[in-house]
Amino acid sequence: MEFLPTGIEGLDKLLGGGIPKGHIVAVIGSYGTGKTTLGLHFIYEGLKNDETCIIISFDEDERSIVESAKSFGMDLGRYSHSLEITRLEAAEVKESMRKIKSDLPEVIKSLHASRILIDSISVFETLFSETERYRALATLRDILKTAGVTALITSEADKSNPTTSKYGLLEYICDGAICLKYIRESQLEEPKLGLEVVKMRRVKHSRKPKPYSITERGIEVFEREEIF
Ligand SMILES: Nc1ncnc2c1ncn2[C@@H]1O[C@H](COP(=O)(O)OP(=O)(O)O)[C@@H](O)[C@H]1O
Ligand SMILES: [Mg+2]
Secondary structure (H helix, E strand, C coil): CEEEECCCHHHHCCCCEECCCCCCEEEEEEECCCCCHHHHHHHHHHCCCCCEEEEEEECCHHHHHHHHHHCCCCCHHHHHHHHHHHCCCCCCCCHHHHHHHHHHHHHHHHHCEEEEEEEEEHHHHHHCCCCHHHHHHHHHHHHHHCCEEEEEEEECCCCCCCCCCCCCCCHHCCCEEEEEEEEECCCCCCEEEEEEEEEECCCCCCCCEEEEEEEEEEEEEEECCCCC
């Protein structure tokens, strides 16, 4: 199996080399756990390897994404020729879906993009009714699979279950799921950050939550350490 390194060494070790090529992987966590940052690592690593990459953001505009990346020492501007950043407005359901259905396959194909980051799907999901939501996600999956691109899709976590996505559907359409969470020993202590590979089709992986940190260098996963 071919792997695409994520640019986060400890995570790649946990995954046996990186994200399996062609996989669609969910990154689930509550706000501030580092989902966008993890996605930026994945994209930046691709750019450094001369790959073409796409970011579709429902949260931030291009400038804000470039600024965030810069705060972690990633200079996306250097790779503007091989990076496409698209902001989709959440308010326009039909327009978003139309763009995804008609434009996305074309964009991936014409750019020969190998990596795509969708950040975050939760905003997109809120646009649909319960019955339409699964269909919308399945359509997105089919498009990504047909294009053969390797994808990270970030999602807010369910309020009461940090390893489940907000609507509990994303993990079913994905080949893998990585969960980022705050782990509290007690209410008085500062929470610790833990990363868990919840699911990864065709890969033997550990399920143990591993400590990670977010610093000015971005995310670092301590794959040989324990949280407690
Ligand atoms: N330059 C930085 N140095 C250290 N920590 C940072 C820096 N920038 C952001 N962070 C931390 O990362 C968190 C945001 O990560 P982000 O990837 O945006 O999370 P999410 O997308 O899950 O909401 C912030 O809440 C902050 O704690
Ligand atoms: Mg984010």
